[in-house]
Amino acid sequence: MDELLADFVAETREMLEAVGGELVAWEAEPSDGARLDAIFRFVHTVKGNCGFFDFPRLEHLSHAAEDALAECRAGRREPDRALVTAVLAVIDRIGEMANAIDAGEDFPEGGDDVLIAALVPGAGDEAMELVAADAATSCAADDSGEGQAAKAGKASLQRTIRLPVSLLDEVMKGVSDMVLARNDLARRLREAGEQPAIDGPFERLSAILADVRTAITRMRMQRLEVLFGSLPRLVRDLSAELGKQVMVDFEGGDVELDREMIEMVRDPLTHIIRNAIDHGVESPADRLKAGKREIGLLRFAARQSGNRISLVITDDGRGVNGDRLAAKAVSAGLYSEAEVARMSERQKLMLMFEPGLSTADSVSSVSGRGVGMDVVRSNIEKVGGSIDVSSKPGEGTSFHLQLPLTLSIIAALTVEVEGELYAIPRSFIEEVAFANLQGIEFARVGERQLITFRDRRVPCVALADVFGLTDPRRIAWGSKTLVLLRLASDEIFALGVDRVHDHEDVVVKPIAPAIMDTRLYGGTTLLDDGRPILLLDIPSIAAQSGLNSEVKNRVARADADAARTETAVAVPVMLFLGLDGRKRAIRLETVRRIDTIQREAIDIEGARAQVVVGSDIFALAGHEFGALPEGRCRLLRLSDGDSELAYIVREVVDASAMTEDLVPVADDPAIEGVTLIEGELVPLLDGHRLFARSPAMSRGGAAPICRVPEGSEWSRTILEPLVRAAGYTVTSDSGVDADVAIVMGDGEAGEEIGARATIRLSADPEGDGDAIYRYDREALLGALRQATRGRAG
Amino acid sequence: MTQLLLMCLIAGRRAAIPTDRVLSVIEIDAVTPIPATPDFIVGLTALRSQALTVIDCRVSLGFPASERVAGNRAAVIEHEGHRYALLVDEAFDVAEALTAPVPVPGGFGEGWRHAASGMIETESGPALLVDVEQLVLGPRPAEAA
Numbered sequence: 001m002d003e004l005l006a007d008f009v010a011e012t013r014e015m016l017e018a019v020g021g022e023l024v025a026w027e028a029e030p031s032d033g034a035r036l037d038a039i040f041r042f043v044h045t046v047k048g049n050c051g052f053f054d055f056p057r058l059e060h061l062s063h064a065a066e067d068a069l070a071e072c073r074a075g076r077r078e079p080d081r082a083l084v085t086a087v088l089a090v091i092d093r094i095g096e097m098a099n100a101i102d103a104g105e106d107f108p109e110g111g112d113d114v115l116i117a118a119l120v121p122g123a124g125d126e127a128m129e130l131v132a133a134d135a136a137t138s139c140a141a142d143d144s145g146e147g148q149a150a151k152a153g154k155a156s157l158q159r160t161i162r163l164p165v166s167l168l169d170e171v172m173k174g175v176s177d178m179v180l181a182r183n184d185l186a187r188r189l190r191e192a193g194e195q196p197a198i199d200g201p202f203e204r205l206s207a208i209l210a211d212v213r214t215a216i217t218r219m220r221m222q223r224l225e226v227l228f229g230s231l232p233r234l235v236r237d238l239s240a241e242l243g244k245q246v247m248v249d250f251e252g253g254d255v256e257l258d259r260e261m262i263e264m265v266r267d268p269l270t271h272i273i274r275n276a277i278d279h280g281v282e283s284p285a286d287r288l289k290a291g292k293r294e295i296g297l298l299r300f301a302a303r304q305s306g307n308r309i310s311l312v313i314t315d316d317g318r319g320v321n322g323d324r325l326a327a328k329a330v331s332a333g334l335y336s337e338a339e340v341a342r343m344s345e346r347q348k349l350m351l352m353f354e355p356g357l358s359t360a361d362s363v364s365s366v367s368g369r370g371v372g373m374d375v376v377r378s379n380i381e382k383v384g385g386s387i388d389v390s391s392k393p394g395e396g397t398s399f400h401l402q403l404p405l406t407l408s409i410i411a412a413l414t415v416e417v418e419g420e421l422y423a424i425p426r427s428f429i430e431e432v433a434f435a436n437l438q439g440i441e442f443a444r445v446g447e448r449q450l451i452t453f454r455d456r457r458v459p460c461v462a463l464a465d466v467f468g469l470t471d472p473r474r475i476a477w478g479s480k481t482l483v484l485l486r487l488a489s490d491e492i493f494a495l496g497v498d499r500v501h502d503h504e505d506v507v508v509k510p511i512a513p514a515i516m517d518t519r520l521y522g523g524t525t526l527l528d529d530g531r532p533i534l535l536l537d538i539p540s541i542a543a544q545s546g547l548n549s550e551v552k553n554r555v556a557r558a559d560a561d562a563a564r565t566e567t568a569v570a571v572p573v574m575l576f577l578g579l580d581g582r583k584r585a586i587r588l589e590t591v592r593r594i595d596t597i598q599r600e601a602i603d604i605e606g607a608r609a610q611v612v613v614g615s616d617i618f619a620l621a622g623h624e625f626g627a628l629p630e631g632r633c634r635l636l637r638l639s640d641g642d643s644e645l646a647y648i649v650r651e652v653v654d655a656s657a658m659t660e661d662l663v664p665v666a667d668d669p670a671i672e673g674v675t676l677i678e679g680e681l682v683p684l685l686d687g688h689r690l691f692a693r694s695p696a697m698s699r700g701g702a703a704p705i706c707r708v709p710e711g712s713e714w715s716r717t718i719l720e721p722l723v724r725a726a727g728y729t730v731t732s733d734s735g736v737d738a739d740v741a742i743v744m745g746d747g748e749a750g751e752e753i754g755a756r757a758t759i760r761l762s763a764d765p766e767g768d769g770d771a772i773y774r775y776d777r778e779a780l781l782g783a784l785r786q787a788t789r790g791r792a793g
Numbered sequence: 794m795t796q797l798l799l800m801c802l803i804a805g806r807r808a809a810i811p812t813d814r815v816l817s818v819i820e821i822d823a824v825t826p827i828p829a830t831p832d833f834i835v836g837l838t839a840l841r842s843q844a845l846t847v848i849d850c851r852v853s854l855g856f857p858a859s860e861r862v863a864g865n866r867a868a869v870i871e872h873e874g875h876r877y878a879l880l881v882d883e884a885f886d887v888a889e890a891l892t893a894p895v896p897v898p899g900g901f902g903e904g905w906r907h908a909a910s911g912m913i914e915t916e917s918g919p920a921l922l923v924d925v926e927q928l929v930l931g932p933r934p935a936e937a938a
Contacts, residue, residue, distance in 0.1 A: 177842040180841065
C-alpha cells in the first residue's frame with residue numbers, strides 16, 4: 001500500500017504545481033471557463049483518489065470544492081472573489097495535508113468546516129474573514145524559521161521520482177549496447193591472449209556492467225500490488241451484478257514483475273476472475289446449503305521462484321466438473337466418446353482451454369460467450385507463461401499461472417539449421433535427442449514423419465522443411481538432432497535441427513510486421529557477438545505443420561504416463577557402448593550432456609588424458625578400454641555438481657531405467673555393480689571412483705586463488721603453469737584476497753599480505769626449515785592440495 | 794522550403810530519400826537470412842544492440858534482387874516503430890531539393906510507380922523522390938497492405 005500512497009502524494013503534488021498557475025489566472029479572471037475546468041479536474045481527481053485511500057477529511061474538502069465549482073460550470077452560480085478565495089484555501093489545505101501524509105504525520109484537527117462553509121454561496125463576511133485569518137496563520141507559520149525547517153525536512157523525505165517509461169527503456173537500450181560492446185571487447189581480448197594489466201580492469205568493468213544491468217531491470221519492476229489494487233473493485237462490481245458475495249484475499253503483493261508484464265496479464269486475470277465469480281462461486285443460498293460460508297473467497301497468491309513468478313488464483317466455489325467438460329467436448333465434436341473416456345481428470349479439466357468450449361449452461365452478461373479460457377491461455381503463452389488448472393468438486397478451483405519475470409528476457413536454446421542459428425524458448429523444450437541413437441525408430445505414415453521415442457509415437461518435422469529450405473522427402477533424418485517440444489496442451493512433437501548449440505538468456509525484441517506475417521518467428525535477439533538471430537514461435541509452427549490437433553498423440557501420451565508411474569521407483573541410467581564395444585551404464589543424474597568432438601581434440605600423453613570441448617579442457621576417462629575412433633568421437637560430459645569430466649564412448653545407446661537389484665562386484669573397483677537391464681547383464685560405472693581418480697576440472701564453484709611471487713621469471717614461466725594445472729587461479733596482484741600465497745625463501749608470510757595460507761619455497765635442494773624445494777613437484781602439489789582442503793573446511 | 798535529400802542509386806537509377814526519414818547510413822556487414830519471408834526482405838542485420846530488417850529496394854521496386862549485399866550501403870529508417878535498413882546500390886551525398894516533386898510526363902515506369910512520389914531537381918540533376926513506406930511494404934503494395 002505504501003507505494004500506492006507515495007504515488008498518490010506525488011500525483012497530488014504534481015497536479016498542485018500544474019494547477020498553481022491556473023489558480024492565479026483564475027483569481028484575476030473568475031469568469032474564465034478554461035481555468036475553472038482545470039481546477040475542477042484537480043479537485044475531482046483528488047476526491048476520487050481520497051475515496052480509494054480512506055482520507056475522509058481530504059475527501060470532504062475536495063468534495064465541497066467540487067460541488068461549488070460544478071455549480072459554476074453548470075452556470076447556476078457566478079464565480080466571485082469570495083468563492084475564489086474559499087477554493088484557494090481548500091486547495092492550499094489539500095497541499096498541506098498531502099505533505100503531512102507523506103511525512104507520516106497527523107494533520108492538526110479542525111478548521112475544515114470553516115473552509116467548507118466559506119464555499120457555500122452567500123457565505124457571510126464572517127466566514128470569509130475566518131478563511132483569511134486561517135490562511136494568514138498558516139502563512140505565518142510557514143514564514144517562521146521553524147516552518148521552513150519543517151518543510152525542508154519533509155522535502156528530503158520525498159525520495160521517489162516519476163519518470164517516463166520510455167526514458168527507462170532508453171537507458172536499458174544503452175546498457176544493452178554496452179553489454180554488446182563489452183562482449184566484442186572480450187572476444188578481442190581473448191584473441192590477443194592474456195594481458196593481466198588489461199584483464200583485471202576489464203573483469204571489474206564487466207562486473208559493474210552486470211550490476212548496472214540488474215539495477216536497470218529492477219527499475220522496470222513494479223510490485224504486484226499495483227495490479228492487486230484494482231481487483232477488489234472489479235470483484236465487488238462483478239459479484240454485485242451476479243448477486244453473489246465474494247471476498248478477496250491477497251498474498252505476495254510485494255512480488256515484483258516487469259511493468260509491461262503486469263499490463264499483459266491484466267486482461268487474462270480479469271477474465272479468470274469473471275469466470276470464477278460467475279461459474280465458480282455459488283449463490284449465497286447454495287453456499288449455505290453446501291455448508292459453506294455465505295461469502296465466497298477469492299484468493300490471489302503470488303510467489304517468485306527463480307526467474308519466474310507463479311500466481312495462483314483460487315476460489316472456494318463449486319469446482320469444475322471434468323466429466324461435464326468432457327461431455328461438452330464430445331457434443332461440440334472436438335473429441336470422440338472413446339477419446340474422452342481415456343482422459344485423466346486433469347486432461348479433462350484442461351479441456352476448458354480448448355477453443356469453442358464453455359462450461360456455462362446459460363450465457364450471462366459477464367462470461368460464457370464462448371470467447372474464454374482459450375483466449376486467456378493464448379495470451380498467457382504469448383508472454384512466455386503457462387497456465388494450469390486444478391479443481392476439487394464442491395471445494396473450489398485453482399488456476400496456476402507461471403509467468404516469466406520480464407517480457408523481454410527469456411531462456412532459450414540455440415539450434416542450427418542450414419548454417420544459421422535460431423533460438424527456441426526453453427519453456428517448450430522437453431528433451432533433446434540424437435536421431436542416430438538406438439531406440440529411436442523412424443516411420444513414415446502417409447506424409448507424416450513419426451518417430452518412436454521412449455515408447456511414444458511422436459510426430460516430427462524438420463525445421464528446414466518448415467522453412468521451405470529442403471524437400472521433406474529428402475531429409476537425412478539420421479543426422480538430425482531432435483528437439484522434443486511440449487506444447488501447452490501437453491502435445492509433444494519433435495523438431496529436427498542440424499545441431500543444438502547452447503543455452504542462453506536472450507533479450508527478445510519485436511520484429512517487423514512483414515516477418516511476423518510468416519507466423520514462424522516470435523522476435524529477434526542478438527547473440528553475444530552482436531549477430532541477430534530469430535526466436536521461433538513454437539505454438540504457431542506446430543499449428544502450421546498441423547501438429548497441434550493430433551488427438552492420437554495426446555492419448556498415446558496418456559498411456560505412457562501410466563507406464564511411467566509403474567516404473568517410478570526405477571533408477572534412470574544412460575546405456576552406452578564403451579570403446580571396447582561392451583555395453584555399460586552410468587547413472588543418468590551424473591550425465592550433464594553429450595558432446596561430439598573430433599579425434600584431434602583429444603590429447604593423451606602418459607597418464608594424462610584431456611579433451612577440448614568448445615574452449616574448455618576436461619579430463620578424459622574411458623579411453624583405457626580401447627583405441628580411439630577416427631574422426632568423430634562421442635563424449636558423455638559427467639558432472640558431480642562441482643567438477644566435470646568427459647567420458648569417451650563408442651556409442652550412446654539410450655537412456656533406460658534400472659529396475660532390478662544392483663549386485664556388487666568385488667574385484668572391479670571401477671564399477672558400482674552389475675544389474676539386469678532389459679534382460680541383459682550391464683555393469684554400472686562407479687561415478688564416485690571416476691571423479692576421485694581424475695583430476696577433474698573445477699566448474700561452477702570459483703577456483704581457489706593462488707598468489708605467486710611477483711616479478712620473477714621462474715615464477716611466471718615455471719611455477720604459474722604448475723599452480724594453474726592444480727586447479728588454481730593465479731594472480732600476482734597483492735590487492736587480491738588469495739587463498740594461498742607462494743613465497744620464496746624468507747619473503748613475507750602469506751597471512752601478512754592477505755592470504756589464508758602460505759607455501760614457502762626454497763632454492764636449496766636440501767631444504768630450508770619448513771620450506772619446500774622449488775623443484776620438489778610432489779611436495780608442492782601436496783601443499784597446494786592441503787591449502788584447498790583448508791579452504792573447504 | 795528547402796528539403797534535404799539523401800542521394801542514392803537504386804536499381805541503377807538516381808533516387809532521393811528525404812533526410813528527415815533517414816536515421817543513419819550504414820554499410821551492411823553480415824546479414825542473417827530469414828527463411829520463409831518474401832524476397833524483398835534480405836534478412837536481419839545488427840546496428841549496435843538493435844536488429845534491423847534489411848529491405849532490398851530493387852526487389853521492392855520489382856527489379857531482380859541485388860547481387861551483392863555485404864559491403865553495400867543502406868539507409869536506416871524507422872516505420873511504425875520498427876527499424877529497417879533500405880539496401881541501395883550506392884549512397885552519395887546529401888543534396889538540397891531545388892524543386893517540389895513533380896510528375897514525369899509519361900510516368901516513371903513499372904515498379905517505380907508505387908514507390909516514387911515524383912521527380913525532384915537537385916544541383917546534381919534530377920532524381921526520383923522515393924516513398925520509404927512503400928519500399929518497406931515490398932512490391933505490389935496493394936496486396937501487401
